[in-house]
Amino acid sequence: VLMGNTITSCYAQHEKSLDAQRIFDTMPEWDIISWNSLLSANAQTGNLLCARQKFDTMPKHNLVTWNTLITASTYSGNVEYAEELFQRMPERDEVTWNAMLSAYAHNRHLEEAKRFFEEMPSKNVVAWNTLMHAYVEDGKLEEVKGLFERMPCRNAATWTCLIEANAGNGHLEDAQSVFDNMPERNVVTWTSLVAAYLSNGNLGGGKKVFDSMPERNEISWTTIIVALARNGDLDQAKDLYDRSPAKDLVAQNAMVAAYARYGRLEDATKFFDSMPEKDVTTWNALMSGYKKEGLLKEAEELFSRIPKGDGVSWNLMLAAYSQCKDLDKAKEMFDRMPEKDLFSWNSMMAAYSQNAGIKNAKDIFEKMPCRD
């Protein structure tokens, strides 16, 4: 059981819910930890229904089980259900409160997060960080700084937030000085400093930091590779990719996307075909290349071959039709898509305004359930 649990949770941490399920299924017996690990693997996929099914199937629940289900709600964007769970569960601990705070924070309910934070019976460093990050996401630098001053305790995540907050507001030197003065560093803080330089257009600075990092992981490598690619240095990006010891699926997807972005469809396709494992982002990345080049037939063909398309796939096809001025097909996509998000609506509105005139576009605008 111990071995099976270890492997299951290992897959959970790498966001491989199917593999976690596979290992789980081969185990001769399960304890509550096995079940919780499986639930955790499901939680990360954002599929709340699936997670709830597991929850209902489990022979028993404990505090960790409930906390994990709150997290599942967070990932699926269902704050209301998280609230319901929070009310319904038989007991709560510090993690419960933090998980609920995180539900508000991740889903952009800043006011709720603030209010909830005030109500918390005890606030540990995770709670402070969660609230602080919510402010960072909202671009509120002054509030971030204020919180930072008031915090009774800090850890590496705190410092990372502060770097990100400064970088996001164009204060690169402040970000660097935060980094210079922080008491502890790890691969995440290092990578966020690299990202700080890159997001401010300072490629040279980013590379310098990257080269001096004591340790790098998949994310560090991908961060720098993507920056090079976006800067148009595709071959340099590929060179770094080849030298990288840490190539996970995200890194591979980034290479497909890089080629696609610059219309190097042969390279993109070749890379795509060479990948032993793909996910929906891989397919979408290649499709985006066809779309950009106006290759409608190829995009359609790819779309029909995706094992499991998602909202992005649909949005891509909608945008592809719009770009090729096929308003009818665009509209058909829009009507047929299983779920419409802000991208879908904006895309449809743009399609009308570019191909049909302002009146139709305005009609869409009026009907939009959400806007930005």
Next chain:
RNA sequence: AUCUCCAAGUUUUCAGAG
């Protein structure tokens, strides 16, 4: 390194700025 809460990377729309 057996489970739950906080920080960094990849794909889709439009605008603005340069």
